Amino acid sequence: MRERFHRRSLEHQRPLSTVTMAFTVVAFLCFVAARDFVDGPAVPLAYRLTCAPVLALLVLAIPRAKSTWLFGAIGVAYSLVLTAGIALNIVGVQQPLLWALPAMVVIPICAAPLWLTPTHYFVGSALFYAAAFALLSGESRTHDLDVVAWMWIAAIGMPTSAVYHFGFYRFRRNHFLLESQLAQLAATDPLTGLQNRRSFVKQAERRLDNSQPGARVSAIFLDIDNFKSLNDRFGHAAGDQVLYQVAQALMEETAAEDSVSRVGGEEFAVLLQDGLTGALQTAERLRGAIAAIERPDGYLTASFGVAEHRGGETIMALLDRADEALLRAKHSGRNRVCAERAPPFEPLQLLAGEASAQGGAAARYRWEDYYLASHFQPLYSLSHQKQVGFEALLRGEQDDGTLVPPMVLFAPRPSSDEGALDRASHAVHLAHARTRLPAEAWLFLNILPATFIADGYADKLAAMVCAVGLEPERVILEILESHGGSVDDMSRAAALYRAHGFLIAVDDFGAGQSNLDRLFRIRPDLVKLDGELIRATGHGIEQPILPKLVSLLHHAGMLVVVEGVETTEELILAVESNVDFAQGYLLGRPAAEIAPPESVRRRIDDAFNVIAQGRAHQHALFESEVEPYRSALRLAADALLRGVAMEEAFASLATFERCVSCFILDDAGRQIGRELPGPAWRSVVASLHPVANPRDARWDHRPYFRNAVLLPGVAVASNPYLSLASGRPCIAVTLAVQFAAGRSVIGVELDWSALGLPWPASD
Structure with a gap:
């Protein structure tokens, strides 16, 4: 505890000591300068200044002091060098003791709080006074001066420095004890006295990071059986007593170097320096100890899950595997110990088996009670009107070839590992893609976020791809919408996959957790x-x-x-929206064999033809709807040029059915006068009231203003926009007019919110 306190004090004292000692160097230089104003023989200035760089070097050494004894040694050396410098500077003055007296009083007082330990303080102060008296002993002085000097040093300097040192030392010590107590409270479960979950995970991470190569570490996860019934029937006091007894049993049956924690509720965890076999033996011993604890209606039991740490694995992954084993222990009858499941397969071994399959046919891989198979769904480039890739989708098959329902294949269960199934799917898809995929087509592989960020999986997947004769550049990793990885982790992992040549896609954007921040951080290719x-x-x-x-x-x-293209109308919209690739039942269903693309090509080409034919029709509909407003606006412009008042000039236009308001903007886009409301004008809702007044704003940034200025004298219609004044979709017809006072833009805003109105073909 004392050593920890002194190390903590060292961290706190470094900045203060550095600043204080640096200031003392400046004070010493002032002392040297003051000596030059006094008559009498003096030591050459170069010798007197020599102490200053030595003091400066000692100040620079303070931040690099890693131990308390080195810090104290620097302080002692500093005080001795400072004493020597003072002695050199007072040579030749008439009253040397008077010159040295302020330093002999002030220096121990200022240095007192800086000494880390009482030992440092006593040694440093004793050496300082001894050196000072030794250097001054040969100087002649009067009896009165001796008395005054001793009074200042013995009555003021020494007691004050002692008060400062021990007062500051006590303050630091109390602060350290409080800090330690708070840290202990933050890391301890108050009921059992064990580590809490946060402290356990932090300590476990340190142990894993500092473990020697080849060292074996295992985790035991345990849960008290039927604990809720204990609380419900006998009260929480009985439950708390049981938790305390279980904690004591765990502490008694584990070694001092093992980490024991209550991770929440009636769950406990143990991290021990042992392999799986030794951890299973420890778990059995703990199970027996807990089974000897009485409860009001019998004896306590607990279920255990045990897992051994694997290289490169995080503590959370280790605990997850131990938790999975615990769930199996619960589901298989409680009061038992279950070990983690061995890794189901090694993907490269599976691919080797595929390569050696008889007749070159792909061997089926068995997973629990069925086989895994690959179905491929095509993706088409709409511009090229051809298949450019295939998404590999995992399917389960019974012995007779019938498909397993997806809800059965992907159902969460204690005995399965979702990550293992994900990795198995990659090996299966790559093995099947080798023989079924057309040349130069992309293969889209779905991948869970937890698999995507797993340590070393980028290298392993690249090796798997090369093992089947594909190039990583032909593989697009499609990150599924799922929990299991932070955006930062996925962004870092994406860089590793790209280094191998893989392309990255994000699946199901617009659903679940997908958002623009996730896209911009991961930066997918698709x-x-x-x-x-x-x-x-x-x-x-x-x-x-x-x-x-x-x-x-x-x-x-x-x-x-775009996924989910199921109708011709959706295909046409995808083409019209400038989508790059499309996928869906209309273009091809997932199947074990790849279907010929000719019929789909014709369907996409027909969609292009429909859009080409409809674009002119759409343009004509929009123009026919807007043209009366253009004509009326030109007439209003002519009237304004003749000097007609705004209300009269816009009188006809303001009666048109869709007219919201007529307005005039100056050259800076600010409204001139009041707008003239039309039939489509409606009182603004209360929530839009702060932005409802168009006269408060500049509108020269709006496309309808800029386009009018670019085409002076031409009435232009804008694309639909959401109006700030009304909160409705509107379009604006505007015209730039050159008046004598300068250029203005006149316009009319039209309500375009009614269903069935034509929109510009270019929008």
Whole structure:
């Protein structure tokens, strides 16, 4: 405890000591300068200044002092060098003791709080006074001066420095004890006295990081059986007593170097320096000790899960495997010990088995009660109108070839490892893709976030890809929408996969946890949009949001894949939205064998033809709807140029059915006068009131203003936009007019929120 306190004091004292001692160097230089103003023979200035760089070097050594004894030695050396410097500077003065007296009083007082330990203080102070008296002993002085000097040193200097040192030492000690007590409380479960979960995980991480190569570490996870019934029937006091007794049993049956923790509720964890066999023996011993604890209705029992640490594995992964074994112990009858499951397979071994399959046919891989198989669903480049890739989807097959329902194949169960199934799927898909995938086509492999960020898996997957004769550049890793990894971890992992040549895709953007921050941090090459986004429309209108979303992702440097294309209308929308790749039942269902693409090519080509034919029709519909407003706006402009008042000039236009308001903007985009409301004008809702007044704003950043200025004298119609003044989709028809006082933009805002209205073909 004392050693820890002194090390902690050293951390706190370094900055203070550095600043104080550096200031003393400056004070010493002032002392040297003051000596030059006094008559009398003096030691050459060069000798007197020699002490200053030595003191400065000692100050620079303070931040590098790693031990308390070195810190104290630097302090002693500093005080002695300072004493020598003072002695050199007072040679030749008439009253040397008076020159040295302030330093002999002030220096021990200022240095007192800086000594880390009482030993440092006594040694440093004694050496300082001894050196000072030795250097001054040969000087002649009067009796009165001796008395005054001793009075200042013995009555003021020494007691004050002692008070300062021990007062500051006591303050540091109390602060350290309080800090230690708070740390202990933060790391301890108050009921049992064991480590809490946070402290246990932190200590376990340190042990794993510092463990020697080849060292074996295991984790035991245990849960008290039927603990809830104990609380419900006999009260929480009985439950607390049982928890305390279990904690005592764990402490008695484990070694001092083992970490024991109550991780929550009635769950406990033990980390011990032993292999799986030794940990199982310890768990059996703990199970027997707990079974001897009485409860009001009999004896206590507990279920145990044991797992051994694997190289490169985090503590959380180790505890997860121990927890999985604990669940199996619970499900298999309680009051027993279950060991972790051995790794189900080594992917490279599976691929080797595939390569040696008879007749070159892919061997089936057995998983629990069925076999794993690959079905491939094509992805088409809409612009190229051809298959460019295939997503590999995992399927389960019975012995007779019938498919296992997905809810059975992917159902969570205590005896399965989702990560192991994910890794197995990669080996199975790669083995099947070797013989079924067309040349130069991409293979899309789904991968869980937890697998994606697993240590060393990028290297292992690259080796698997090369083992089947593919190149990593042909493999796109599709990160599934799932828990299991932070965005920072996935971003770092993505860089490792890219270094091997893999491409990265993010699946199901627009669902679950997907968001733009996740995309911009991972920076995938492709983004797969959730199928529901094809059918999504803007609030209160029938217009799809897909085109804008695709444009946003393209601006971010990402290619776009749309999933779930099931109808011809959805295919047409995907083409019209400039989507890069499409996937869905309309283009091809997942199947073990790859279907020929000719019919799909014709379907995509038909979609392009429909869009080409419809674009002109859409443009004509929009123009026919807007043209009356253009004509009326030109007439209003002519009237304004003749000097007609705004209300009269806009009188006809303001009666048109969709007119929200007519307005005039100056050259800076600010509204001139009041707007003239039309039939579509509605009182603004209360929530939009702060932005409802268009006269408070500048509008020269709006496209309808800029386009009018670029085409003076031409009435231009904008694309639909969400109006700040009304909260509705609107379009603006605007015209730049040159008046005598300067250029202005006149315009009319039209309510475009009604269903069925044509939108510009370019939008």
